[in-house]
Amino acid sequence: MRSTRRSLQAVVAVTAATVGLAACSSGGGAQDAPEGGQDLTIAMITHEAPGDAFWDKIRAGAEAAADNLGVTLNYSNDPDAGQQATLVQNAIDSKVDGVAVTLAFVDQVGPAAQAAVDAGIPVVAFNSGIDNYQDYGISMYFGSNEQLAGRTVGQRIQQDAGGKALCVIQEQGHIALETRCAGVTEGFPNTEILYVEGTDLPSVQQTIGSKLQQDPSVTHIVTLGAQVAQAAQQAKTDAGSQAEIVTFDLNADIAQAIENGDIAFSVDQQPYVQGYMAVQALWLNLTNGNDIGGGGPVLTGPSIVDRGNVGPIVEFAQNNTR
Template sequence: MSRIGRPLKVLAAVSAVALAAACSSEGGAQNEGVDAGQEYTIAMITHEAPGDTFWDKIRAGAEAAAERHNITLNYSNDPDAGEMATLVQNAVDSDVAGIALTLAYPDQVGPAAQRVAEAGIPIVAFNSGINDYQNYDVPMYFGSNEQLAGRTVGERIGQDGGGKALCIIQEQGQVALETRCAGVTEGFPNTEILYVTGTDLPSVQQTIGSKLQQDPSVTHIVTLGAPIAQAAQQATSDTGSQAEIITFDLNADVAKAIENGDIAFSVDQQPYVQGYLAVTALWLNLTNGNDIGGGQPVLTGPSIVDETNIGPIVKYAENNTR
């Protein structure tokens, strides 16, 4: 089976680069590594599920920005939408200076975010909710265009002569994941959605393996997270399937698998950047009244990582920044 061809150009917004430059120069304290001035406490609230190492990169970026800008970062998470909304209210009650949150479940968490905005507390959304954040008066967003990313993957599967694709969703109802697979299906209609329980990787491996045994026509497996890609690798090995694996997101093992040709490519949304920019944008708003993006989302992806550009990225993945 042929490898999928040329990498997609990174579709990150120029404003993200400009903001990163501002981060390094603002306040003239680059050499010291910490900005002088007033200290702030910022809350970061996500839908992180237990054991999902993807969020380590989000936190690493957020903590780097917090250290750089003399911020106390209060991180909390809950994969349950109702509990996450409660965490948002708790942050408001604790008088934080700003809030960064994910909108994976906008119907449940969005109203809580809107109350933050109405209370005059600076708020940004990141990672999930690109199509919903403005509905809840959230002025800034940092993340990937998931529909475009998924459609691009689907189109490349078609260009590669794919027969049938599986798109694996590890959290049913999570808007970013559902949107990714909807995009894959848009780009390659012969795609079947397979739901798994992402917090139980042995079960994920077994479910994918069973599907491959039942349906040998599967030529491509699209996973939506690095640990799921590793489970899919094991499933194809166990069943003897020749299905090619494509994934979203990176970790050190997936980076090496791309380098070795065992995974075709990764669609990287650059979570470290999301965490860093979310915290820095709040700091810029608090200290300088900035609103980043001009009412449009600041894109951190999709950024395609394959054998043509994986070389220098491996070490960054090992450092937990890619």
């Protein structure tokens, strides 16, 4: 938990500093942005899958930054690695001023990001790719340390005297998700991986429910997204299981479920902050010459949300900022 607190303190400090600098540079509003600021276009390209509401927070943060800073945000997404790489190339071809990109499929999307760097376009990575972004000349990364986050979950399950954990991965091959479950297993070795199809929530519910019926020794279900956690809740009920549910990420329903005691805790990577800071860092580089590299990744998590601290977070989750 000490490492978690450090990461949170760091991101709060960085956020406060960059917001303050942006306010000073802009004179208090987008209409007073530095010369040329109004004409800047930043492309944000993610691996968002259809129906995954997690990305609403990423996009909300990015759009808030763009509105505050007076820049144009071009958001695009594709869960297919090759198609996401094509979207990055399209951004290069359209001569955008900056690129923010996720690297869930680093082998395919990383070279496209490198092409943007080689074209003289400043690039930041966020959400996925913390271990690889520098390999492609990318200056900065905003996101969570997924191995640390997973290990934190595993250690808490160990402290709770858990018997067996089920770690549910909703997108096989997704580097961040695989790393989360690897971290859980590191912290709590008696963890089994269960793959589900995250875009088909009824199927997710059925698969988890069948596993719980087959294996009553499962004491903890670890899901890697809020929507999957909601499916796991129903699966647990249908199976008559007493397993505790732990999840990554938040939405309004999950925050309420934590407050009600239906979910043990969530590991929040603060996606709104990721979207906001990715856009803001590029703007500062483009308008003020700020160096957006050299300091290592900026951690936005893991932030543990449990019954002890969820109270004020419920409202923020309802506003789609947590």
